[in-house]
Amino acid sequence: MFEFTVEATDPYSAARAGTIHTPHGAIPTPCFAPVGTQATVKTMTPRDLREVGATLVLANTYHLALRPGAETIARLGGLHVFMGWDGPLMTDSGGFQVFSLSSLRALDEDGVTFRSHLDGSLQRFTPESVIQIQEQLGADIIMPLDVCTPADSDYTENRRALELTHRWAERSHVTHYRPDQALYGIVQGGVFADLRAESARFIAGLDFPGFAIGGLSVGEPRPVMYAMLEATIPHLPDAKPRHLLGVGTPPEFVQAVARGIDTFDCVLPTREARHGAALTHQGRLNLRNAQFAEDPRPIAEDCECYTCSHFSRAYLRHLVKAGEILGISLITLHNLYYLLDLMCKIRQSIVEGRFAASIEQVGHAA
């Protein structure tokens, strides 16, 4: 079943190292989950994912419900079997996509109506239907439908969204029945500390096995995001895992872990790879740049990933400029290896009681 154990805590911050046990294996935390929206981390085979050290993968309810459909995936044995990944899986509720991808959407007390970004057809999600879809998909960790406000929303708008999110969380909680799945509660509240605290207290009161923090890293300044974590996390129980949705970058990982976050998911490393950018300790390397045209060095001299041990920046730049799939694939592999390796080091530093020093090392990198 689902269980979270804490193995070490940092004496100088809220950071902790632990393990989330799921029916499909253990997730050492802190952990970064690569995003596989359409039941695939773009260009990566499950074998690749294992090789770069991924333990948890996030897929998306919205996309999979529209195509190929949850019933289809259920008939084919569930998401794990369907995509060939037998490790832990998390599905996002689709709340975010309804608000970010769909051009037309109408919100009411019972749910949300929107147009499919695929064929324009009218679709309907309710808290209950989203839980039902995710039970058909069968991920180990699932998310309730929530209301995401635009970045420029004011206090009143955020309060209304938050209260609706809370009512939907209650409905999701009573609807969910599969005992082998952990349904997390999602905290919202925009950039308002009192709303964040109120949301955290309310959601924590519903006895979810884990919690997610949403609506951050949507354009607000980083100090604001950190302040929102500080307003939220003290109200969540220490004994349960906390996931930060949609984040992010190495310094954000360190800062969020220091405030008590256990898991992350983010499209950035894989998306940046598709745009020709490689992540390194020295910052982002835009491999499209002409300066790499005849650079024989790997992306990073000290990186032990398959890409860095076999290919030059010049070759990768050529692949990117030529629009070759392999370029995307090799850079994605490196970016994931880099972030997952970084997360291992963060975990190790917590276990060994020297996490404070790693804040110095990574906290200011790109």
Place this chain on the structure above:
RNA sequence: GCGGCCUUAGCUCAAUGGGCAGAGCACCAGGUUGUGGCCCUGGGGGUUAUGGGUUCAAGUCCCAUAGGUCGCC
């Protein structure tokens, strides 16, 4: 050999009846945080094939040359 049409940015092409030579793509450089490989924002680029002529002013009108293309002996 004769006649028509064409030649403008790296590429494909615009530019009222002479009035500051532009676009798309490419190139160069930024951006991208619960994923459309998309997209967005800037930037550098020209002796308008070559040589003459007319005009206050020529990518535009006239002559010659070169290259391309189509048609006809």
